[in-house]
Each structure stands twice: as C-alpha cells, then as structure tokens.
Amino acid sequence: MSTPSPSPSSSPSSQPQPQPQSSSQSPSPIRVGALAPLSRPGWTEAGRHLLAGLELAVQETNAAGGIAGRPLELLVRDTAADPRRAEEAVDELDRLGAVALVGEYHSVAARAAAVRADARGLPFLCSSAVLDALTEEPTDRVARLAPPQSHGWRVYADFLLAGGHTRVAVATEPSVYWAAGTRILRDHLTPRGATVTELDARALSPGEIRDALAAGGATALLLLTGFPDPAVPIVAAVRRDPRLAGLLVGAPAGQPEFAEWAELLGEDGAAVPFLRYLPERPGPRAVRVGEELRVRLGAEPSFVAFEGHDTITVLAAALRAHGPDRPAVAASWPRTAVEGTRGEIRFDRPPGASFWQWTRPPVQITDRDPAAPARFRTLHTA
Known part of the structure; x- marks a missing residue:
C-alpha cells in the first residue's frame, strides 16, 4: 500500500x-x-x-x-x-x-x-x-x-576514447552533479591526450552552442544539462546543422532512456549514447x-x-x-x-567511501536505434 x-x-x-x-x-x-x-x-x-x-x-x-x-x-x-x-x-x-x-x-x-x-x-x-x-x-x-558517478562516467569516457573522440565539448549548467561529471571526464580524458571544453548552457543559446562547436572542431558533445530544457533545443540545433553532421551527441546522465526524449526529438534523439544500469541479458x-x-x-x-x-x-x-x-x-x-x-x-565499503555501496551494479552504454528510435542498442558493457 x-x-x-x-x-x-x-x-x-x-x-x-x-x-x-x-x-x-x-x-x-x-x-x-x-x-x-x-x-x-x-x-x-x-x-x-x-x-x-x-x-x-x-x-x-x-x-x-x-x-x-x-x-x-x-x-x-x-x-x-x-x-x-x-x-x-x-x-x-x-x-x-x-x-x-x-x-x-x-x-x-x-x-x-x-x-x-x-x-x-x-x-x-x-x-x-x-x-x-x-x-x-x-x-x-x-x-x-x-x-558511483566516477565509475559510470569513466566507463563512458573510455567509450569515447575507443571511438576516437579526443576533442570533447560539454554543454553544462551550474550544479554540483554536472560539475562533478565534468571533473571526472576531464581527469580521465586529459591524461590520455584528449581535451574537454566547457560550453555554458545558461549563458549561450542553443544556436551559439552550435556555432561554437562548428568553430572549435569538437568531435563529441556531451549534454550535462537539464531536461527537457535546454537539452532538447541544443540537440535540435546541432542535428539540423550540416556543419556538424559527424558530431557525436552523448548524454551520460541518461536523458534518452525515457519516452519523453523520443516524443520531443523523434529521429533527432536517436544515436545519443547514455549510461544505463541494466544487464545486457x-x-x-x-x-x-x-x-x-x-x-x-x-x-x-x-x-x-x-x-x-x-x-x-x-x-x-x-x-x-x-x-x-x-x-x-x-x-x-x-x-x-x-x-x-x-x-x-x-x-x-570501497576505499574512500563513506557509506555502504553495491559494488557490482551492471553498467552499459546504450542508444536509441536510428532505424527504430523506440528500440535500444547496447553499445558497450562494463
């Protein structure tokens, strides 16, 4: 009850x-x-x-x-x-x-x-x-x-590196959570030869973020923002610009998991990798x-x-x-x-942890299939 x-x-x-x-x-x-x-x-x-x-x-x-x-x-x-x-x-x-x-x-x-x-x-x-x-x-x-965020987001960073993405941009908003995510990505990617560029999603419009990406040469944009705003307008702006046709759009926090993402973005919301805490089978x-x-x-x-x-x-x-x-x-x-x-x-209690933690939850990276956005594809498991 x-x-x-x-x-x-x-x-x-x-x-x-x-x-x-x-x-x-x-x-x-x-x-x-x-x-x-x-x-x-x-x-x-x-x-x-x-x-x-x-x-x-x-x-x-x-x-x-x-x-x-x-x-x-x-x-x-x-x-x-x-x-x-x-x-x-x-x-x-x-x-x-x-x-x-x-x-x-x-x-x-x-x-x-x-x-x-x-x-x-x-x-x-x-x-x-x-x-x-x-x-x-x-x-x-x-x-x-x-x-822990540090575990999942490092898995995501390794996924980016395996795909050849060494110039990463993050569209982010002020938040303890987003700041921690940016720090985890930078700490993991930078020693491996990658760069992480922050774009302030509060100060920049979706169009300004799109133009900054086109000028900066990033190969991946990660959405470290609220949903639906400003995540949805940013994705729409990026997807519809031919200059960014090869740009990977990612959402480690899991925004594409939910039906509202697909309802608002349709085909534009496909092929956006996110962290998902489910077993492969x-x-x-x-x-x-x-x-x-x-x-x-x-x-x-x-x-x-x-x-x-x-x-x-x-x-x-x-x-x-x-x-x-x-x-x-x-x-x-x-x-x-x-x-x-x-x-x-x-x-x-893993080293440094201040509370009890399930140490082996499943972690996978998933996206929505461009051929059928209602269907999910498992891209990587850890």
Whole structure:
C-alpha cells in the first residue's frame, strides 16, 4: 500500500510514533518513507518510474505475507529535485515513524536527504542517485544501489576514447552533479591526450552552442544539462546543422532512456549514447518484473524502475532477517545478500567511501536505434 503525499511538515520529531492496532486487531503496517521527484523542476518521468518500481515491490511483498504478517506501507513524498524539500520530507517521515527511507533520483536531493536521515538515525537506501559524495561524514546508516558517478562516467569516457573522440565539448549548467561529471571526464580524458571544453548552457543559446562547436572542431558533445530544457533545443540545433553532421551527441546522465526524449526529438534523439544500469541479458526475474512494470507504467520500464523494485527487495529482506527496527536495518547492510532484477546485491565499503555501496551494479552504454528510435542498442558493457 502507499499513502499520498501531503505538504511536507516543518515540525520534525526524532521519536517514531507508535502505530496503534485497529479495532479489528489487524497488524499495524511497517512504514517506509519514499522520496521521488514527482513535480517540476524535478525529472518527473524518472520519478514516476522510480515510484512504479517501489510500489510494485511493496505490493509483491505484501501479497507474500508482508514482514512477519505486517504489511509494508509506503509514505511517498515529492522532492521536486529540491534539497530543502528533501530535508523537510525526511523530517516529516521521521516524525511519522518510518523505519527506513528509500528512493530519490536527483543527486542533490539525495545528498541532502542522506545527511538529514543520518542525523535523524533513519536508515536510507538510496535507489538511483550517483553522486560520489552522497554523505559528508562516514555513516553506517546509508547504503546505495546505483553505481558511483566516477565509475559510470569513466566507463563512458573510455567509450569515447575507443571511438576516437579526443576533442570533447560539454554543454553544462551550474550544479554540483554536472560539475562533478565534468571533473571526472576531464581527469580521465586529459591524461590520455584528449581535451574537454566547457560550453555554458545558461549563458549561450542553443544556436551559439552550435556555432561554437562548428568553430572549435569538437568531435563529441556531451549534454550535462537539464531536461527537457535546454537539452532538447541544443540537440535540435546541432542535428539540423550540416556543419556538424559527424558530431557525436552523448548524454551520460541518461536523458534518452525515457519516452519523453523520443516524443520531443523523434529521429533527432536517436544515436545519443547514455549510461544505463541494466544487464545486457535480463534473467527470468527481470523479465517477469519488466512485464509487470510495463503494465503499470503503460510504457517500457527504464532502469530507474528496476532500481526502485530492487530497493524494496533489499529492504524487505533486511526487515525479515533483522526486524523492523532502525538500528537493526542500518546494521544489516553489510550482511545483506539478495537476488535482485539486475544481479545479486551485496554491499561493501570501497576505499574512500563513506557509506555502504553495491559494488557490482551492471553498467552499459546504450542508444536509441536510428532505424527504430523506440528500440535500444547496447553499445558497450562494463
């Protein structure tokens, strides 16, 4: 079950509220807080997919008897990609007695939520945000399913080098996430003889970016910008200029994964490589879950939907093994081994990491097939 999101509360309490038994003596639900970007300026399609995966896994858990007979109840809160709203949501979910926190797609909101959840003693299993520095201080309460940005984006940089792209331009906007991505690319590409040129997508119009690319001789343009604006107008401007016919347009953050990309750009949105966190060949579990998600979404499920489903699968296993107690859930991360839709999930602390991380999530580079933009092609796996 899930509970709609009211306006976030600004009067938090660190003590969970006990959940009374109903008059029929039905078992009280185990409350789980869920964060997702469900309104603008958040990437709402990503939020919808994330929520679909979370809700499907909750439904399956409850159909299988819940946690020792108690159902999971998902308390959904919209972050709109806003760090302050994420913090307020964590405060409210803490006050409502959530045993753990899950979700979030945007790194800036996830980082704010992780720091606040840790301060509240609330375990947080982050589904989809990739920013390396998800927490400011070492903590045992936070774990993450998505791969670190530094790993995925280095894979992407190697893909560019393998394709002969040593003159790379990035159209970027001010953001901790985009700045980290630019730094990862530059640090990986520059020692290997490549150059990375930044184009400010806030200061330059799509036409000015197009002209700068034509004059500068870049062979690849990476979109490190918001979606749909300014990413869509930039792609349209570049694709329709014959001077840039050989330019590779890439989107490491995954914008082309979602149906809205294809709807807005059509053929112009094909052949834009992006990072996708799915195995090359899905197993039976992933096929079954994918079919259920397809019905629920009315569209092809993205990797974000599978991340959402895996999140609840992991949390439910932790709750069954260790009980619905916050300290027990937090202590369970290094002892958890669960088969998800994308492989076996285990958590470790890589060198330098301040939280628990799934160390082997699948990483692939994919694009939309120019011959059939609704179809995806796997270009590279890592």
